[in-house]
Amino acid sequence: xxSLIHNLYFPIPEANKCIALNYKSGTTSIARALIAQxxxxxxxxxENAHYPEGFDRTKFKPQGLVPHINDPEGLxxxxxxxxxxxxxxxxxxxxxxxxxxDEIFKQMSSGEGIKNLHFFKQSRFMVTGNERAFxxxxxxxxxxxESGLKLEKFNSHKDKPSLTKSEEKLVRDYYKEDFKLWxxxxx
Amino acid sequence: xxxLPQTIPISGENxxxxxxxxxxxxxxxxxIPTPSNGGQLSSVANELEFNELTIDPIxxxxxxxxxxxxxxxxxxxxPRGNPPSNYVIVSNLKESEALHKEGVFDANFIFPRNLPSPxxxxxxxxxxxxxEPSTKAFxxxxxxxxxEASYINQGEGIVGGNIVAQHLSGIYANAVxxxxxxxxxxxxxxxxxxxxxxxRFDLSPAGIDHTDGKTSIEMNPINSEGQFFDLAxxxxxxxxxxxxxxxxxxxxxxxxxxxxxxxxxxxxRLSLTNITGLKSLDFTGSSVVGSGSVxxxxxxxxxxxxxxINGLFSSIRISNIESLTSFxxxxxxxxxxxxxxxxxxxxxxxxxxxVRAVGHIIAPHESNPAYSPFTLTDNPSLDGDALDQFYEDLxxxxxxxxxxxxxxxxxxxxxxxxxxxxxYVVIDS
Numbered sequence: 149x150x151s152l153i154h155n156l157y158f159p160i161p162e163a164n165k166c167i168a169l170n171y172k173s174g175t176t177s178i179a180r181a182l183i184a185q186x187x188x189x190x191x192x193x194x195e196n197a198h199y200p201e202g203f204d205r206t207k208f209k210p211q212g213l214v215p216h217i218n219d220p221e222g223l224x225x226x227x228x229x230x231x232x233x234x235x236x237x238x239x240x241x242x243x244x245x246x247x248x249x250d251e252i253f254k255q256m257s258s259g260e261g262i263k264n265l266h267f268f269k270q271s272r273f274m275v276t277g278n279e280r281a282f283x284x285x286x287x288x289x290x291x292x293x294e295s296g297l298k299l300e301k302f303n304s305h306k307d308k309p310s311l312t313k314s315e316e317k318l319v320r321d322y323y324k325e326d327f328k329l330w331x332x333x334x335x
Numbered sequence: 336x337x338x339l340p341q342t343i344p345i346s347g348e349n350x351x352x353x354x355x356x357x358x359x360x361x362x363x364x365x366x367i368p369t370p371s372n373g374g375q376l377s378s379v380a381n382e383l384e385f386n387e388l389t390i391d392p393i394x395x396x397x398x399x400x401x402x403x404x405x406x407x408x409x410x411x412x413x414p415r416g417n418p419p420s421n422y423v424i425v426s427n428l429k430e431s432e433a434l435h436k437e438g439v440f441d442a443n444f445i446f447p448r449n450l451p452s453p454x455x456x457x458x459x460x461x462x463x464x465x466x467e468p469s470t471k472a473f474x475x476x477x478x479x480x481x482x483e484a485s486y487i488n489q490g491e492g493i494v495g496g497n498i499v500a501q502h503l504s505g506i507y508a509n510a511v512x513x514x515x516x517x518x519x520x521x522x523x524x525x526x527x528x529x530x531x532x533x534x535r536f537d538l539s540p541a542g543i544d545h546t547d548g549k550t551s552i553e554m555n556p557i558n559s560e561g562q563f564f565d566l567a568x569x570x571x572x573x574x575x576x577x578x579x580x581x582x583x584x585x586x587x588x589x590x591x592x593x594x595x596x597x598x599x600x601x602x603x604r605l606s607l608t609n610i611t612g613l614k615s616l617d618f619t620g621s622s623v624v625g626s627g628s629v630x631x632x633x634x635x636x637x638x639x640x641x642x643x644i645n646g647l648f649s650s651i652r653i654s655n656i657e658s659l660t661s662f663x664x665x666x667x668x669x670x671x672x673x674x675x676x677x678x679x680x681x682x683x684x685x686x687x688x689x690v691r692a693v694g695h696i697i698a699p700h701e702s703n704p705a706y707s708p709f710t711l712t713d714n715p716s717l718d719g720d721a722l723d724q725f726y727e728d729l730x731x732x733x734x735x736x737x738x739x740x741x742x743x744x745x746x747x748x749x750x751x752x753x754x755x756x757x758x759y760v761v762i763d764s
Binding site for chain 1: 739741755760
């Protein structure tokens with residue numbers, strides 16, 4: 149089913165490029181940077197929004213407010229690619245209150261794959277050959293140069309879930325294309 | 336009464352594949368999504384080309400029909416994929432006025448391969464509604480003598496008639512064949528009182544699913560459990576596009592369609608994009624399975640009237656529909672982002688005056704508020720009272736869930752406190 153769900157991309161204004169919306173790999177920072185640099189009205193709206201008690205703009209996740217496209221045709225696609233194991237664990241943390249570890253691994257082995265978007269494979273963006281992947285861990289500066297974005301510090305979850313050796317092996321098998329992409333890169 | 340010649344033998348070498356039957360005028364085409372193994376076609380359009388009718392563009396588990404190309408007045412079946420499609424289903428004949436004349440379905444077909452192909456069986460099944468045990472189904476090819484379908488099953492008034500392989504052995508690839516199907520009593524004369532539900536050609540060994548070797552593929556269009564349907568680039572004129580066949584994921588794009596109907600279906604995602612000339616979108620009688628159902632309507636042009644749409648879907652992405660004046664989200668729906676898309680969007684509708692969250696809308700999960708905004712932007716007729724009513728409708732939101740009402744009529748005079756007290760972020764400037 150996930151194959152039917154099209155990829156999303158943030159177009160970079162004034163550039164012939166776009167950024168793959170690859171969840172759990174810096175999308176919040178990317179969205180904030182895009183808004184700050186290109187969508188000033190939206191930045192003003194976030195500043196002036198009405199917030200509930202205990203919430204403010206620093207906790208605001210702006211991905212939904214950044215224009216996005218489904219088809220990157222004609223644009224170079226920039227992908228910020230994260231260590232798949234770290235990304236998986238981060239996704240588990242993100243979804244832990246409504247998606248149990250058992251359910252995640254059950255979906256993983258179901259043949260249809262994990263249906264939550266945080267777990268979608270990063271390699272799904274490698275479609276046309278017009279994509280360039282950058283490792284989040286050590287190629288962030290190159291990504292910033294290529295995208296023209298200045299990213300803020302990434303959020304990091306505390307108390308991350310742990311995996312057993314056998315679970316880790318399942319994750320490595322499931323994300324083997326992602327590992328290959330991440331290890332080799334294709335800048 | 337149509338003229339049904341009784342004298343031309345149709346079996347084997349007696350059929351001349353180079354002599355097409357007289358081509359009747361053809362207009363209107365109607366697709367119905369399918370069970371997981373094929374496509375259904377119930378009427379045909381003149382000079383209409385179908386490119387990329389893909390039942391399931393993804394799964395290699397499912398047989399697919401990629402192109403149905405009507406040229407020179409005949410339905411050309413072009414199966415592709417690996418393995419190629421094995422089925423041609425023609426259904427809902429009664430509503431195909433151009434092709435269902437005086438009780439007889441009459442159309443021309445061009446088949447992709449000889450029937451039966453080497454090593455295959457090939458057969459035809461006619462389904463028809465009847466409560467009369469004496470009712471029979473007949474087939475005539477190229478004006479040949481009527482062939483009586485053998486009885487294979489009956490239930491709920493649906494009868495299956497089986498045309499076995501030897502009667503089809505004279506059909507060759509790439510030639511035009513006139514196919515007539517009708518139901519009758521013992522006289523053999525077409526009966527206007529009975530209704531042919533569908534007929535299908537099996538182009539491969541009967542009942543064998545080439546994809547996994549299992550038998551007994553269920554192809555009943557009435558009780559289908561379809562999954563995927565994708566249609567693009569067609570002009571259906573005034574014909575009805577009926578998506579009632581049971582597909583859970585339906586996409587229709589870049590087409591001119593006047594009427595779309597979904598009844599008794601278990602649709603989970605319907606996406607209509609860039610549809611012109613739309614007059615009616617009818618969901619009367621539809622059902623939706625569980626939460627996470629998605630309705631996506633974008634760039635719909637035409638004086639469309641919506642029937643039965645309110646309260647049906649739990650997640651919507653609607654934009655640029657001039658005729659939409661009100662919308663209701665499904666009761667007890669869960670407002671959540673749809674996979675990698677942000678949640679509910681209802682924007683660019685110049686005449687939209689009311690958005691209601693009927694009953695109880697379950698708030699998006701706290702961990703994911705950013706992906707579940709209610710986007711109501713660019714609705715110049717949605718005033719402050721309407722926004723306040725929508726806020727009232729909502730249940731408590733997870734902290735940070737966004738309601739974006741920028742560029743609505745009511746952005747200047749609504750009461751965002753109603754929503755913020757429930758935990759929502761309201762963006763209005």
